[in-house]
Amino acid sequence: MGKGIAITGMGVISAIGNNVEENYESLISKKIGISKITHIDTVHKNDIMVGEISTTNEALEAQLGLSPNSWSRTSLLAVIAAKEAVNHAGITDLNAFKTGLISGTTVGGMDKSEQYFYEYFENNKAWHHINGLHAGDSTKKIAIALGLESSFTTTISTACSSAANAIMLGARMIKSGQLDRVIVGGADCLSKFTINGFKTLMILSDTYNTPFDDHRKGLNLGESAAYLVLESDEVVAKENKKVLAYVKGYGNANDAFHQTASSDNGDGAVLAMEQALKVAGLSPKAVDYVNAHGTATPNNDLSEGRAMNRVFDGRVPDFSSTKAFTGHTLATAGAIEAVYAVLALQNNVIFPNLNFKTPMQEFDLLPETELKQKELNVVLSNSFGFGGNCTALIFSKEA
Amino acid sequence: MTDLKLELKEKIIEQLNLEDVSVAEIGDKDPLFGEGLGLDSIDALELIVMLDKDYGIKLADPKEGKQIFESVETMAAYITSKKTE
Amino acid sequence: MKKRVYINSVGSVSAQKTFENDAFLTEITTHNDTTMSVINPNYKDYIPPAAARRMAKGIKMSTVSSKTALEEAGLDNVDAIIVGTGLGCIGDSEKFISAIIDNKEQFLTPTRFIQSSHNTVSGQIALGIGCKGYNYTYVNGATSFESCLIDAMIQLQLEEAQNVLVGGVDELVAHHVDTHRLIDHIKKTPVESTQLLASKTEGCVMAEGAQFFVLSNEKQASTYGELLAVGTYNSLEKAQLTGTVSKFLAENQLSVDAIDLVILGYNGDVTFDSYYDLLANELFSNTAQAYSKHLSGEYDTASSFAFWLASKVMRTNSLPEVVHLNKVAVPTPKTILLYNQYRGEYHSLVLLRQC
Numbered sequence: 062m063g064k065g066i067a068i069t070g071m072g073v074i075s076a077i078g079n080n081v082e083e084n085y086e087s088l089i090s091k092k093i094g095i096s097k098i099t100h101i102d103t104v105h106k107n108d109i110m111v112g113e114i115s116t117t118n119e120a121l122e123a124q125l126g127l128s129p130n131s132w133s134r135t136s137l138l139a140v141i142a143a144k145e146a147v148n149h150a151g152i153t154d155l156n157a158f159k160t161g162l163i164s165g166t167t168v169g170g171m172d173k174s175e176q177y178f179y180e181y182f183e184n185n186k187a188w189h190h191i192n193g194l195h196a197g198d199s200t201k202k203i204a205i206a207l208g209l210e211s212s213f214t215t216t217i218s219t220a221c222s223s224a225a226n227a228i229m230l231g232a233r234m235i236k237s238g239q240l241d242r243v244i245v246g247g248a249d250c251l252s253k254f255t256i257n258g259f260k261t262l263m264i265l266s267d268t269y270n271t272p273f274d275d276h277r278k279g280l281n282l283g284e285s286a287a288y289l290v291l292e293s294d295e296v297v298a299k300e301n302k303k304v305l306a307y308v309k310g311y312g313n314a315n316d317a318f319h320q321t322a323s324s325d326n327g328d329g330a331v332l333a334m335e336q337a338l339k340v341a342g343l344s345p346k347a348v349d350y351v352n353a354h355g356t357a358t359p360n361n362d363l364s365e366g367r368a369m370n371r372v373f374d375g376r377v378p379d380f381s382s383t384k385a386f387t388g389h390t391l392a393t394a395g396a397i398e399a400v401y402a403v404l405a406l407q408n409n410v411i412f413p414n415l416n417f418k419t420p421m422q423e424f425d426l427l428p429e430t431e432l433k434q435k436e437l438n439v440v441l442s443n444s445f446g447f448g449g450n451c452t453a454l455i456f457s458k459e460a
Numbered sequence: 461m462t463d464l465k466l467e468l469k470e471k472i473i474e475q476l477n478l479e480d481v482s483v484a485e486i487g488d489k490d491p492l493f494g495e496g497l498g499l500d501s502i503d504a505l506e507l508i509v510m511l512d513k514d515y516g517i518k519l520a521d522p523k524e525g526k527q528i529f530e531s532v533e534t535m536a537a538y539i540t541s542k543k544t545e
Numbered sequence: 546m547k548k549r550v551y552i553n554s555v556g557s558v559s560a561q562k563t564f565e566n567d568a569f570l571t572e573i574t575t576h577n578d579t580t581m582s583v584i585n586p587n588y589k590d591y592i593p594p595a596a597a598r599r600m601a602k603g604i605k606m607s608t609v610s611s612k613t614a615l616e617e618a619g620l621d622n623v624d625a626i627i628v629g630t631g632l633g634c635i636g637d638s639e640k641f642i643s644a645i646i647d648n649k650e651q652f653l654t655p656t657r658f659i660q661s662s663h664n665t666v667s668g669q670i671a672l673g674i675g676c677k678g679y680n681y682t683y684v685n686g687a688t689s690f691e692s693c694l695i696d697a698m699i700q701l702q703l704e705e706a707q708n709v710l711v712g713g714v715d716e717l718v719a720h721h722v723d724t725h726r727l728i729d730h731i732k733k734t735p736v737e738s739t740q741l742l743a744s745k746t747e748g749c750v751m752a753e754g755a756q757f758f759v760l761s762n763e764k765q766a767s768t769y770g771e772l773l774a775v776g777t778y779n780s781l782e783k784a785q786l787t788g789t790v791s792k793f794l795a796e797n798q799l800s801v802d803a804i805d806l807v808i809l810g811y812n813g814d815v816t817f818d819s820y821y822d823l824l825a826n827e828l829f830s831n832t833a834q835a836y837s838k839h840l841s842g843e844y845d846t847a848s849s850f851a852f853w854l855a856s857k858v859m860r861t862n863s864l865p866e867v868v869h870l871n872k873v874a875v876p877t878p879k880t881i882l883l884y885n886q887y888r889g890e891y892h893s894l895v896l897l898r899q900c
Binding site: 103104105162166167171174175178179181182185188191192194195196197198200201204209210211212213214215216217218219220226230233234237239253254257258260261262313314315316317318319320321328329332446447448449450 | 626631632633638639641642643645646649650651653654655658659661662663664665667668669671672675676677678679680681682683684685686688689692695696699702703720721723724725727728730777778779780781785789845890891
């Protein structure tokens with residue numbers, strides 16, 4: 062029993078870098094990716110800030126050898142990050158082991174659907190985007206791009222915990238012996254749909270987001286894709302693989318409180334973190350660093366802070382939210398932060414929670430605001446979404 | 461003011477899909493949230509849009525809505541005060 | 546020792562009158578169109594008006610199906626809720642997009658956006674019954690529902706859960722139908738449901754529905770049958786199909802002869818029904834065959850209707866005449882295989898057994 066779930070490859074594209082290395086450089090040099098929006102023509106462009114990837118669709122398409130306007134931006138980002146992960150893992154024949162693909166997304170191809178919503182009926186120029194509205198479409202494109210055939214692939218959409226749940230399912234499928242290897246993660250691009258949706262909920266900040274600060278005004282939406290390669294002990298041994306870190310624990314629970322808001326005391330978050338610790342066989346004391354969900358909405362940070370206080374019995378370990386760097390990248394948040402958790406473990410470093418000034422009135426939690434060198438063995442990462450969906454993942458140096 | 465209150469009741473029923481509620485059932489002072497009409501925070505956001513769209517009043521902070529949307533009477537008073545500003 | 550997985554209850558809202566569990570396709574509705582809407586139950590009998598006022602159709606259908614399933618299983622709550630949906634509450638998504646465009650991003654309200662989140666159904670069921678357990682939503686085209694089954698099986702076999710509510714739901718929405726008809730995914734001319742397989746035209750008859758089931762690792766009086774195995778394949782060449790099916794059966798210690806009934810996902814699309822022909826005419830030519838999409842129509846989670854049909858067949862020990870595909874008689878439908886695909890992709894195999 063006690064199978065280790067090894068992470069052997071990672072790929073990421075976000076507002077702070079087009080690959081893992083660039084992301085790491087930004088994180089340790091406090092280079093944030095929040096700016097005014099440039100790729101989407103929205104009436105809200107002057108009153109919101111976003112974590113936008115500066116590379117244009119055309120440039121991304123050129124990188125992938127596609128003609129202009131071939132795919133949704135979500136698919137472009139997804140394939141770039143997934144390819145990086147598979148290359149990083151040194152995989153040459155993807156179909157050599159029982160390999161799966163699990164991807165999380167919320168908007169999928171919404172960027173194109175909203176653009177051509179009426180135009181579809183006027184001409185046939187964009188008909189190739191019609192099927193892109195299906196959330197599974199970006200997953201399909203990744204599978205084709207990677208050459209994954211006759212295999213288990215699926216897509217998870219549980220709002221902002223989607224990719225975290227993809228990682229959890231991947232780990233469970235390896236543990237249960239259904240898969241030997243699985244590519245897990247998620248992708249979401251910016252769209253008018255999400256910008257306006259979050260605007261109606263009045264939780265978008267008009268300036269840089271400030272996680273866990275008493276004067277926090279809301280979140281900055283972001284876009285990103287991030288994938289990790291998970292492999293079983295057997296594959297690692299057989300292929301003599303270098304292991305970056307392990308997925309040690311995971312938990313998913315539902316807050317069952319409200320369609321969008323988290324409960325006052327973070328019941329779902331507590332259950333998710335407790336379950337992740339139980340699966341990992343670790344006590345709360347073993348956690349060295351928490352990469353918090355920390356979206357900088359009034360509701361999330363209060364609920365999550367209280368939940369951490371409950372799980373760690375008032376002795377919350379060092380924690381930070383990296384969303385001040387990237388913005389909240391929705392479905393992908395759990396995967397991009399999983400990559401950051403692994404980078405933290407590899408480099409024994411805690412990334413700063415930027416833009417924090419004033420502690421919250423409700424409790425005395427202080428995030429790490431400077432880059433901190435510290436021996437790390439266990440990192441916990443939270444991701445919470447609409448529909449009360451709460452997921453906690455635990456990453457460790459040792460199996 | 462009375463006309464405004466009636467208008468607000470009609471709009472609340474329509475905007476929030478309160479099919480089984482009639483105008484007569486909403487008292488001027490009845491609480492709209494919690495025990496009264498049973499509205500929730502999503503309804504509050506819907507009402508904020510209604511204030512903007514139909515009365516040209518913008519609320520920047522959803523927390524402001526708490527007092528304004530206490531009852532039809534408080535809503536009417538707020539709208540009237542904004543109009544005379 | 547892995548625990549067995551049982552189907553302990555069913556619930557269905559479909560293009561047939563299936564919302565009451567005591568009947569089994571005794572009253573057939575013949576559709577003659579390019580789309581099929583569900584036969585609506587009286588939603589007010591299931592959902593209080595205050596709760597219903599913001600509910601999209603997908604949530605209403607799912608509420609009825611899931612309530613029916615929970616009730617039949619004798620449960621108030623479950624350990625996990627897992628929902629499959631191709632597009633979620635797509636009706637509200639499309640209304641929100643059109644409002645963004647029509648109103649130039651002004652005066653938008655949150656309700657439609659919230660319902661657009663693909664996991665709104667699983668979230669609202671959890672909210673409705675107060676389920677704080679595991680809550681997942683799969684959105685992977687025609688294998689969305691099968692992804693739920695795979696996930697639930699792991700939990701039940703490893704005893705991480707005892708009762709899991711799984712379901713598949715999709716809505717029929719005008720803009721979606723109109724755009725997909727442009728690209729020939731939906732038929733351009735009406736076809737009578739009894740003649741679905743004779744249409745010889747491209748595309749499917751698009752529909753909607755919601756099927757929910759309680760899966761459990763404890764057998765009880767209400768049990769319909771046992772879920773033995775599920776396999777999904779993102780791609781399969783036609784040349785690989787029979788080999789893949791044989792391998793799947795062999796992995797479950799079964800031969801082709803051991804299958805008493807095969808339910809095929811024929812949807813009347815002249816281009817892609819040939820996948821089913823391969824199994825009907827070759828591997829299972831001597832096996833009793835049935836189909837279900839002339840009754841349910843096609844949608845991403847239409848395979849959950851076939852799963853419902855198979856469950857009913859196992860429970861009642863009978864195969865309604867209306868679903869027969871060939872003349873081979875079924876003495877006892879002990880072991881049933883379901884095969885489904887959509888447009889040559891999203892293949893799935895589901896193996897069931899009476900118990």
